[in-house]
Amino acid sequence: MKRTLALATLLGLATSLFAAEIGKPAPDFTGTDITGKTIKLADYQGKIVVLESYNSDCPYCHNHYQGAAQELQKELTGKGVVWLLINSVNPKNPSHRTAAEAQKEWRELKIAATAWIDDSAGTIGHAYDMKTTPHVFVIAADGKLAYDGAMDNRPKPFGDPRTAKNYIKAAVENLLTGKPVEVAQTKPYGCAVHY
Secondary structure (H helix, E strand, O other): OHHHHHHHHHHHHHHHHHOOOEOOEOOOOEEEEOOOOEEEHHHHOOOOEEEEEOOOOOHHHHHHOOOHHHHHHHHHHOOOOEEEEEEOOOOOOOOOOOHHHHHHHHHHHOOOOOEEEEOOOOHHHHHOOOOEEOOEEEEOOOOEEEEEEOOEOOOOOOOOHHHOOEHHHHHHHHHHOOOOOOOOEOOOOOEEOOO
16 A cells, blocks of 8 residues: 555656646657547647647536537637647546547537547646646647646636637637737646546
């Protein structure tokens, strides 16, 4: 038991030492999307990338995916932004989605992101210290982390997210116009990631 606790403490310390940091290069990763395609962050060099920790069983995520998230995804991907959903739910958790279940959910919810990455091992989630669903990161075209935090300033699992100040949209708009990101970090809200 003591050995397990010591290992968990060391892993937590290592994660916090190497987690993504604003203004520093975003941790590179390779993952597999729900269609079996290999996705490498490095493949999107020169593009703005949005990473979203995702689990639709979380009421906060579910609320965003009543249409608001999909609209924002369409708008930003239409401007050349890459939007990657990162699902770090452990396969033993009832919220885990198989590739077939995830593809069905993608179609039913009309998700408009670039890809949904199965991160059930938690590798990407831990590299970015993803705490909640949703927890969002915006990576600038130069590969540096420009934003880390909540989707918006409305930490509620109900109501219309379109009425809130959306931090993702604001960060991307700042980057697209060559301005520094005004709000670079906020506290993420939502459900704990089920690693």
